[in-house]
Amino acid sequence: MTQVRATLPCPVPPAWAVLERHLFSLLDQAVQPYIERYVRPDGSLSWNHPTAHSEDDFYEAYCNWPLLYLMGGGGHLLERADQGWEGITRQLTGYGLVHQEYSRRDDQFHQAESDIFFYLLCLADPGRAGRLERARRFAGLYLGEDPEAPNWDAKRKLIRSPYNGSGGPGGPFFRGEPAYGWSAGMARYGLPHYDVPGISSVEDLKDPALARRMGEYMQRRLSQGDVAPNLALCSLVTNAYALTGEEKYRRWVLDYAEVWMERARQNQGLLPDNVGLSGQVGEYIEGHWYGGLYGWTWPHGFYNLQMAALVAASCALLLSGDEGYLELPRRQQERILELGEVRSLDDCSMSLEEHWIGQYLALGVERRTFVTPYRYGDAGWFDYQPFSPIYPVALWNLSMAGADWETIEAVRRQSNYDWSLVFPFHTKEDAGHEPPWVRFLAGENPDFPEAMLQAACAQVQRRLALIRGDAEAATHRDVHRWQQANPVTTEALVQLTLGGPQHLYNGGLLLCRLRYFDALAHRPGLPPEVAALVENLEPERTVLRLVNLSPTAERRVVVQAGAFGEHHFTTTLYDALDSEYPGSISAYAESEALRGTVRQVEINASRFEVVLPPATQLRLELGTRRWAHRPSPSCGV
Numbered sequence: 001m002t003q004v005r006a007t008l009p010c011p012v013p014p015a016w017a018v019l020e021r022h023l024f025s026l027l028d029q030a031v032q033p034y035i036e037r038y039v040r041p042d043g044s045l046s047w048n049h050p051t052a053h054s055e056d057d058f059y060e061a062y063c064n065w066p067l068l069y070l071m072g073g074g075g076h077l078l079e080r081a082d083q084g085w086e087g088i089t090r091q092l093t094g095y096g097l098v099h100q101e102y103s104r105r106d107d108q109f110h111q112a113e114s115d116i117f118f119y120l121l122c123l124a125d126p127g128r129a130g131r132l133e134r135a136r137r138f139a140g141l142y143l144g145e146d147p148e149a150p151n152w153d154a155k156r157k158l159i160r161s162p163y164n165g166s167g168g169p170g171g172p173f174f175r176g177e178p179a180y181g182w183s184a185g186m187a188r189y190g191l192p193h194y195d196v197p198g199i200s201s202v203e204d205l206k207d208p209a210l211a212r213r214m215g216e217y218m219q220r221r222l223s224q225g226d227v228a229p230n231l232a233l234c235s236l237v238t239n240a241y242a243l244t245g246e247e248k249y250r251r252w253v254l255d256y257a258e259v260w261m262e263r264a265r266q267n268q269g270l271l272p273d274n275v276g277l278s279g280q281v282g283e284y285i286e287g288h289w290y291g292g293l294y295g296w297t298w299p300h301g302f303y304n305l306q307m308a309a310l311v312a313a314s315c316a317l318l319l320s321g322d323e324g325y326l327e328l329p330r331r332q333q334e335r336i337l338e339l340g341e342v343r344s345l346d347d348c349s350m351s352l353e354e355h356w357i358g359q360y361l362a363l364g365v366e367r368r369t370f371v372t373p374y375r376y377g378d379a380g381w382f383d384y385q386p387f388s389p390i391y392p393v394a395l396w397n398l399s400m401a402g403a404d405w406e407t408i409e410a411v412r413r414q415s416n417y418d419w420s421l422v423f424p425f426h427t428k429e430d431a432g433h434e435p436p437w438v439r440f441l442a443g444e445n446p447d448f449p450e451a452m453l454q455a456a457c458a459q460v461q462r463r464l465a466l467i468r469g470d471a472e473a474a475t476h477r478d479v480h481r482w483q484q485a486n487p488v489t490t491e492a493l494v495q496l497t498l499g500g501p502q503h504l505y506n507g508g509l510l511l512c513r514l515r516y517f518d519a520l521a522h523r524p525g526l527p528p529e530v531a532a533l534v535e536n537l538e539p540e541r542t543v544l545r546l547v548n549l550s551p552t553a554e555r556r557v558v559v560q561a562g563a564f565g566e567h568h569f570t571t572t573l574y575d576a577l578d579s580e581y582p583g584s585i586s587a588y589a590e591s592e593a594l595r596g597t598v599r600q601v602e603i604n605a606s607r608f609e610v611v612l613p614p615a616t617q618l619r620l621e622l623g624t625r626r627w628a629h630r631p632s633p634s635c636g637v
Contacts (some may be wrong), residue, residue, distance in 0.1 A: 043087025072525030112507025178215030231506035269331030301375035499534030564631030572625035
């Protein structure tokens with residue numbers, strides 16, 4: 001392995017490096033108070049209710065702990081995360097929601113959120129006993145390999161139901177009498193279908209007879225056939241490929257992505273959200289390309305459909321190196337952006353208002369910003385909301401295309417707020433700070449690293465205070481409580497150290513420019529007291545700064561191109577000392593100012609090693625060839 005040795009001293013560490021290591025330390029300590037309040041000794045979650053109705057909120061409780069570990073968090077994080085996944089799986093098996101360690105029956109909008117936990121465990125520690133067998137078994141549920149779970153129609157390349165899992169395709173949408181009545185929690189999403197006779201508004205669902213009528217329509221339309229959110233399953237099968245290298249998994253992902261891409265091409269770039277068992281779009285919804293479960297009409301539209309498109313395209317790209325798959329999310333994004341306009345948010349009835357914390361804080365009293373429609377129904381486009389930067393940033397992270405960067409800039413120019421501002425908030429997705437990050441990469445937000453790390457530290461402290469004050473911790477019946485109290489936030493560290501955006505929450509794999517391993521401890525992540533900052537990302541260039549804060553210990557870090565080793569380093573330019581340091585022991589000051597020079601070394605591999613003597617720093621300009629290798633989560637160092 002090529003080795004680069006740091007020679008430039010770092011007598012006064014930069015503020016970002018000190019803050020970064022403080023955040024690592026803070027997060028390492030923050031998990032214990034959470035465990036004491038919300039987690040039982042076997043890893044299951046404290047839950048004062050005899051049943052549970054959906055498993056995703058359980059798995060989401062602390063699904064990002066393996067991610068923190070693989071970036072350099074303490075070893076206890078992996079131990080606790082493994083114990084938690086096992087304990088929650090046993091817990092949900094007891095509730096009847098999980099069978100053979102996988103959801104018995106769920107939609108992929110929610111199941112994909114659950115699966116993130118497993119993907120990150122596989123990436124953090126792929127060699128753990130049971131990991132490979134589970135990855136094969138879970139993927140096999142959708143390759144026709146489990147006779148108890150005939151989810152997959154290999155001939156038509158479709159999944160047979162919007163609800164699927166280890167129990168097979170879902171069957172009737174309602175388990176009992178079909179009825180969909182009014183509820184306060186779901187009213188903001190409006191009607192599942194707008195062509196049901198006698199029902200024109202969500203208020204009509206308060207009538208039991210009309211609620212039954214709506215339920216009958218939903219039963220007929222949503223019980224069978226494929227839906228676009230099932231594209232999130234590409235990550236499940238890609239995870240199995242990364243662990244095994246078996247061609248059948250790669251072929252399945254490419255085939256499934258391609259069949260949906262063709263449907264989108266025939267629909268002017270937009271994913272149709274429903275396909276019947278015959279393979280016909282709109283087979284159960286009067287020929288409409290919209291109206292499927294978690295589709296364009298109800299309840300979220302573009303919010304989750306663009307995530308599904310990005311997840312599928314990113315998996316296909318990871319497995320093939322073919323950027324043509326990115327046309328799926330790119331064309332869909334273009335169609336939605338064409339419909340955008342600047343409006344006052346006061347005039348927008350938004351179904352996902354809680355998602356726009358960053359925009360509200362940045363806009364202040366000025367409420368006019370760029371919005372796009374997120375949903376489509378019989379009356380056309382509706383539900384105008386701010387266009388989330390998460391989508392164009394995720395696409396650009398995959399493509400590095402100038403046109404995709406210009407899309408980000410076009411959205412920024414119309415947003416009517418300063419994208420350089422950083423505010424402390426921690427959403428469900430642990431994301432939302434993409435605007436100030438991309439301004440940093442553009443060279444126009446130099447204070448971002450310190451500001452982002454300070455915001456992350458503030459959110460950890462806030463959640464620790466919430467945990468301390470939670471009088472209902474052991475008796476609550478809120479399935480979101482665990483997630484909302486989780487003190488671990490990883491967005492800042494992913495952006496700054498790995499050089500990528502946070503993974504897409506609805507089933508996205510971690511796709512970033514760099515990853516690290518501690519060469520002395522033989523484990524994933526940055527070594528103790530080492531800080532990393534990705535300063536710039538270009539199609540064929542990655543700029544990285546490393547600092548060893550230890551005054552006494554040498555550290556050795558293996559730098560990898562991509563989370564799965566999918567990229568390739570060519571050559572690197574790095575700064576080296578070109579003057580005398582520290583000078584004579586008899587002198588009271590340095591004899592000359594520090595002077596550096598630039599050296600070059602050929603790497604020609606997906607990894608190389610950096611040796612960091614005590615109190616040294618290193619800046620590297622890494623030539624990078626992206627999507628060059630078969631993805632693998634191997635943690636060997």
